[in-house]
Amino acid sequence: MADNTDKVEDSVEGAFYVDSNCIDCDLCRQTAPENFERNEDEGYTFVNKQPADDDEEQACRDAMEECPTEAIGDDG
Numbered sequence: 001m002a003d004n005t006d007k008v009e010d011s012v013e014g015a016f017y018v019d020s021n022c023i024d025c026d027l028c029r030q031t032a033p034e035n036f037e038r039n040e041d042e043g044y045t046f047v048n049k050q051p052a053d054d055d056e057e058q059a060c061r062d063a064m065e066e067c068p069t070e071a072i073g074d075d076g
């Protein structure tokens, strides 16, 4: 389970976030490309935009379930 006290830098405010357990596997960026982005310099992923509609919300939930290290959290 993701830790909301251990969020990676860059994440925008809101329900979804990524914590430091991210291994930069790219899965969430493929599943929810509108909402997750890679920090190219540091090699991790962060939430660049909270979901704006039901489709994006579902994509973020799918990404959260797929994440191999459970690094994605939802405080919504």
Ligand code: SF4
Pocket (backbone or CB within 6 Å): 018, 021, 022, 023, 024, 025, 026, 027, 028, 029, 045, 063, 066, 067, 068, 069, 070, 071, 072
């Ligand atoms: S799916 Fe999880 S481990 Fe993979 S890039 Fe996204 S947050 Fe990181």
